[in-house]
Amino acid sequence: MKYMLLVCGDDTADAAGTAPVEPWVEDLGDRRVRLHGHRLALPADAVTVRVRGGEVLRGDGPFAETKEYVAGFDILECDSLEEAVEAAARHPVAAVGAMEVRPFWEDEDAETRIRALDAELTGAARERDLDRMAACYAPDVTAYVDGREYRGIDALRKSLAERFTGPGGPVTREVLDHRVHVDESIAFAHALVRLRAAGTDGAPHHALTRVTTGYRDVGPRWLIAHEHVSLDLLDTEERS
Missing domain, CATH: 3.30.70.1060 (Dimeric alpha+beta barrel)
Incomplete structure (x- = not known):
């Protein structure tokens, strides 16, 4: 305690x-x-x-x-x-x-709240709901996706739109490994994430990424303040 x-x-x-x-x-x-x-x-x-x-x-x-x-x-x-x-x-x-x-006033522990935020991000990605996805991020978020930098929620929304809009069914976001370290008002996490979806061309796309995430406690909830996403390797499960 x-x-x-x-x-x-x-x-x-x-x-x-x-x-x-x-x-x-x-x-x-x-x-x-x-x-x-x-x-x-x-x-x-x-x-x-x-x-x-x-x-x-x-x-x-x-x-x-x-x-x-x-x-x-x-x-x-x-x-x-x-x-x-x-x-x-x-x-x-x-x-x-x-x-x-x-x-301290007893409340739900921070790691549980952070994992719930990640589950919300997964659910929003599955439905391709950009508003729900963007709500998981801080307004001043900085994100790096495949070597490109996005500063602020508006820039990040454009990146999300490029990856998650268009024809196709739900997106499968599977977190294979999620390690969280919490230190009072900030937290960091490392995860291996598999994404499966139909692309804008209708063809199936699969990616295995490494994601490093920085979280900030904004009072009533935690938000993602920093995110670094990089392509790790070909999805061997899909190739086999």
Whole structure:
């Protein structure tokens, strides 16, 4: 389970003797307990935004006037709350400030959502539905297909139209191998994909491609932000 670790500094405490944080970061990173994190600027650089009665109210400084402030954050993946607390207690700032450990809101895991997106792309390709296919991509997507670069969703749609419109029946898109690596708001995948379809000339066309995909978490869903498609080899299954 993922936990957010809020590192709360205390501007009245003497932090001169605080141990360096790098050994803590390196140790938890090597064990894949710490997934991500960063220091934050001081409270003097903060801006607090409120909306009241439709008016945007902007105030300089943090939300609460207190001697303690959020100095940074870390995202941990632990088997239990106790393990997360133990990791927090080892953070050097725990000796002079405070560490807030809060579980992430439980939701469907990212890899499941990414695989569901790939299944949607497969279904849209089968129906030759360009709108559904394009909806799987980010507006600023960059794609490389057989050595040609397509920047932006409009350029990619033209490429999809060239490959998936015209006479013929459904397109068969078979993912033979799909390896996904997720790291918070971005993910990468490598796949071997077999495509079978009738081309614009009515003749059957078969291709085995290697696809490298970069995904971005845009909030309610993941989208494809980068795609590299290359012809791998002749479909030996079709030749035999």
